[in-house]
Amino acid sequence: MGSGQVTSTSEPFDFQGKHVVVAGLGVSGVPAAKVLHARGAVVTVVNDGDDARAREQAAELEALGITVRLGDGSSLPEGTELIVTTPGWQPDKPLFLAAEQAGVPVWGDVELAWRLRGLDGRKAAPWLAVTGTNGKTTTVRMLASILTAAGLRTAAVGNIGVSLLDVVLGEEQYDVLAVELSSYQLHWSPSLRADSAVVLNIAPDHLDWHGSMEAYARDKGRIYEGNRVACVYNVEDRATEDLVREADVEEGCRAVGFTLGTPAPSQLGVVDGILVDRAFVENRQKNAQELAEVSDIDPPAPHNIANALAAAALARAFGVPAPAVRDGLRAFRPDAHRIEHVADLDGVAYVDDSKATNTHAAEASLAAYESIVWIAGGLAKGATFDELVAKSAKRLRAVVLIGADRALIRDALARHAPEVPVVDLDRTDTGAMLQAVTEAKRLAVAGDTVLLAPACASMDMFTNYNQRGDAFAAAVRELGA
Structure with a gap:
């Protein structure tokens, strides 16, 4: 990690009379436009789309005196002094290229929230920040549960679906925030400085947006910049440790690893079914602190244990006592569609991990079970499946394929698991799921x-x-009726 004191660039920004462009409407653009307008900025919203929803949002903003340009998201309005963008807009859009040439800064909605926190007499709650290709939402919700168990006023916010702008400008006061950040949001957050942060894992995803794996990882690594207490990394994922080494942090900030194995000093890990802390204890060369049991985690799948360790590390960095880690993990219940047990039919378990939308997440899911009838397929987003299939082949009893890009998985199965039976459903309608589950039931x-x-x-x-x-889930229930 880089040494030396980091000075935050997030000085107070006077919006009064400033010409600010908000790029995009949607769930983050509309609140950003309203906040900026309320602070005296001259706001123009530009939006590529011109559909009924966009026109409805535009009318709402125009009633406040905000200018909205629908179907025109490419040109930089004359006199623009700042752009605040919604997360999904890609960095290579003409609007941003023009801004770069004109020396106009671009912020995301997270950067705007960071700049506005602590103003108007509000307490600026520290942020414990989480990113990674997979596991972000679960880890943030686990962290919030642990912080709550410690008696702290907290909220799980950010990319989890709770607006950071609403939270930092709201009336409720918090002791600390558990913040989920996507690579998109981090790209547009130049001055964000978390108290502690974690990159859970790095695997190819959203490469069409970032342009390369290197750029994607670099944006993830922004979460470590300026950390004050701890940069938490995944011992099993060297790329996350590399990002910590490259980060410029505040003096005294520590690198803390988490592992599913026995932890070394300055790590959290697992020993005989116990989550153990060797980072936030006195004399960590010799001592360890028991935090919780693996059985306290729901579900106790390997990747979910890793999520729990990451959440525990961030909580311990904030001074949370060990009993609160245990109590918070026991109280936590996962969101729907994340390794969710649906039913048992004739001795076969049916598990919904629809959230496994990329190969890295699917690999973690497949690793949690010994003998699997796998339902897979959909939109590949440029992914390849050879490594996933090769690693998981020994666990597969059979595979049922659905969706537009199922042939990519079928071909990988032919190369790396030719003995595994495959049912290829040539359907992309929603009713295909019932047929897929019916075929899976026949094979299991x-x-x-x-x-x-x-x-x-x-x-x-x-x-x-x-x-x-x-x-x-509906198909499983229908077959079990």
Whole structure:
């Protein structure tokens, strides 16, 4: 890690009379425009789309005196002094290229929230920040549960679906915030300085947005910049440790690892079914602190244990006592569609991990079970499946494929698991899920797990992964009726 004191660049910003462009409407653009307008900025919202929803949002903003340009998200309005963008807008858009040439700064909604925290007499709660390719939401919610168990006023916010702007400007006061940050959000957050942060893992994802794996990892690594107490990394994922080494942090900030194995000093890990802390204890060369049992984690799948260790590390960095880690993990219940046990039929477990929308998440899901009938497929988003199939082949009893890019998985199975039976359903309608589950039931025997872990996005067949998971659960219930 870089040494020396980091001075935050997030000095108070006077928006009065400033010409600010908000790039994009949606769940983050509309609140950003309202906040900026309320602080005296001259706000212009630009948006690529011009559909009914956009026109409805535009009318709401125009009623406040905010200018909105629909169908025109490329040109930089004259006199622009700042751009605040929604997370999804790609860095290579003409608007941002023009801004760079004109020397106009670009912030994301997270950067705006960071700049506004602590103003107007509010207490600026420290941020414990989480990113990674997979496991972010679960880890942030585990962390919030642990912090709550410690008696701290907290909230799980950010990319989890709770607006940071609403939280930092709201009336409720917090002691600390558990903040989920995506690579998109981190890209546009130049001055964010978390108290402590973790990168859970790094695997290829969103490469079309970032342009390369290196750029994707670099944006993830921004979360470590300026950390004050601890940079938490995954011992089993060297890329996360490399990001810590490259980070410029405050003097005294520590690198803290988490591992599913026995922890070394300055690490958290697992010993004989016990989560153990050798980082935040006195004389960590010789001493360790028991935090919780693996059985306290729901579900106790390997990747979920890793999530719990990461959450525990951030909480311990904030001074949370060991009993609160245990109590928080016991109280935590996972969100739907994340290794969710749906039912047992004829000795076969049916598990919904529709949230496994990429190969890295699917690999973790498949590693949690010994004998699997795997339901997979959807939109590949440029992914390849050879490594996933090769690592998981010994666990597969059979595979049922659905979705637009299922041929990519079928070909990987032919190369690396040719003996595994494959049912290829040439359907991309929502009703295909019932047929997929019916085929999986036919192929499974007592002791197996029928696992929906698609390794793909859902939008070829479903609105989102939630709808896909709901379809799976409904199909299981129909077969069990």
